[in-house]
Amino acid sequence: MMASRPRLLLSVLWHLACSTLHVAGRGRGNDSLLFHHLFREYDSALRPVREHQDVLTVDFGVTLTHIVDMDEKHQTLSMNLWITMGWNDTHMRWDPGEYGGVKHLTVPATYVWKPDIILYENVDPQFNGWSRDETYVKIHQNGYVLWEIPAVTRSSCKFDVSSFPFDHQRCFLKFGPWIHSGYEVTMRSMAPEGSLEGFIDHAEWRVHNFIAEEHLIFYGEDFDISTPYADVTFTLRLGRKSTFYVFNLLLPCLLLTFIMAATFFMPIDSGEKLSFGVSILLAMVVFQLVLKEALPESETLPWIGRYVIITMILMAISLAMSVFIMNICDCTVSSTPVPSWAKKYILNYAARCLLMGDMSRLDAGVPRETELLLASPFQNGHSGGRKDPTILACGLNSDPGRDGTEGIVSLLISRLQGIEKQLETLKTYATQQERNWEIEKEWRTLAKVLDRIFMFLYVSVAITCLVAFAGTSQPHGGNK
Structure with missing residues (x-):
């Protein structure tokens, strides 16, 4: 009796082990039976509907x-997407109770029918569809087929860079069947927006939203204008992170622009004034070439590009004005004085407006000290008349009858008359030089005031253009 109990215990354990192995084997067999049941007469080339007129x-x-990558030059957008598609396959339904409780089955994607959905804006030359051999689908007991695909897409996206580098862009991703019309396959979005869960931040762009919209569009083909086509369009709204471009493009441009204003503070007759301005203009040309490489080739120029072009034009005009000012300073070769209207409106009114004071009040004529210095010794200080040479002769020799003295007196008189003529010539020359110096001083003053006017105009136009373009650079929603 005691010996039979161990045998009974061993027998129970053996039966339990066999039952466990049998259940496991039966489970594996149910998957196999279900697979053969589903795909025994299944045709993956046909749309899985009960009736031909049914819409899937x-x-x-x-x-x-x-x-x-976002390539503004070629206007393309490359993204890593996880695409999920699901549909009801009427040929893929079963009762889990008949197959050991199996509620879903995972099979290679090539075994089932799949919709011919493509990305309309696709520009990837290597794209050959979503159907790849390594993908799988999950089939549920109610016939719902779930297909999840990881994909790297490259689509076209029209960039509006008019507000660069403070621009916002909109890229459209339209997914829909290529050959099946809306009467055969229709599209429905799984959520109002595309998912951004697990999104890796981009160094240049930030994602604002990813909205999904359903459409049923009549494209108007010539052979059948009454056939609609369904699609789901995802609108990806992006905003550029502008810090990099502000410090590497905008700030150097502004520095070059306002450094050019320093040329107006250089001496007017300095030869370095032109060379300094030409160097800054060449630097701006190089800067414009660098900016051209970073932007797409389109008719719409960004505001910073328009600002650079206008700044280059202003720099060229300022150099031309510098040449004009330097030419005015060389008016000393001419004895033409500054016109009265220039004295009134430029040296007086304009100089006052520029806080330079009244520059028209210059000392005219020859100073009194110069007149006294150049006065003839034969000129009478009281009457201003010239003394008679005979009086001088009488002063030298009171006895005119003495022999030999008349010749000496005549010689002295002729010498003094020659000296007087030379002094008159020197006086005329000095007076003319004094007058020319006064004219030169007037022209230099006029050039100085004109230089200040041109500097004010240059700075005003540069700041006005900067404010106007910066005002138009506010984001306006990107392209439509």
């Missing part, structure tokens, strides 16, 4: 994980 609805969802 495809649920579509997109998860954005990473922006690989």
Whole structure:
């Protein structure tokens, strides 16, 4: 009796082990039986509907994980997406109770029918569709087929860079069947927006939203204008992170622009004034070439590009004005005085407005000290008349009858008359030089005031253009 109990215990354990192995084997067999049951007469080339006129609805969802590249030059957008599609396959339904409780089955994607959904804006030459051998689908007991695909897409996106580098862009991702019309396959978004869960931040762009919209569009083909086509369009709204461009493009441009204003403070007759301005203009030309490489080739120039072009024009005009000012300073070769209207409106009114004072009040004529210095010794200080040479002769020799003295007196008189003529010539020359110096001083003063006027105009136009373009650079929603 005691010996039979161990045998009974061993027998129970053996039966339990066999039952466990049998259940496990039966489970594996149910998957195999279900697979053969589903695909025994299944045709993956046909649309899985009961009736031909039935419309198949495809649920579509997109998860954005990473922006690989945004090429403004070629206007393309490369992204890493997780695409999810689901639809009801009427041939893929079963009762889990008949197959050991199996509620879903995972099979290679090539075994089932799949919608011919493509990305309309696709520009990837290597794209050959979503159907790849390594993808799988999950089939649920109610016939719902779920297909999840990781993909790197490259699509076209029209960039509006008029507000660069403070621009916002909109890129459209339209997914829909290529050959199946809306009467055969329709599209439905899984969520109002595309998913950004797990999105990796981009160094240049930030994502504002990823809105999904459903459409049923009549494209108007010539052969059948009454056939609509369904799609789900995702609108990706992006904003550029402008810090990099502010410090590497905008700030150097502004520095070059306002450094050019320093040329107006240089001496007017300095030869370095032109060379300094030409160097800054060449630097701005190089800067414009660098900016051209970073922007797409389009008719719409960004505001910073327009500002650079206008600044270059202003610099060229300022150099031309500098040459004009330097030419005015060389008016000393001419004895023409400054016109009265220039004295009134430029040296007086304009100089007052520029806080330079009244520059028209210059000493005219020859100073009194110069007149006294150049006065003839034969000129009478009281009457201003010239003394008679005979009086001088009488002063030298009171005895005119003495022999030999008349010749000496005549010689002295002729010498003094020659000296008087030379002094008159020197006086005329000095007076003319004094007058020319006064004219030169007037022209230099006029050049100084004109230089200050041109500097004021240059700075005013540069600041006005900067404010106007910066005002138009406010984001306006990107392209439509």
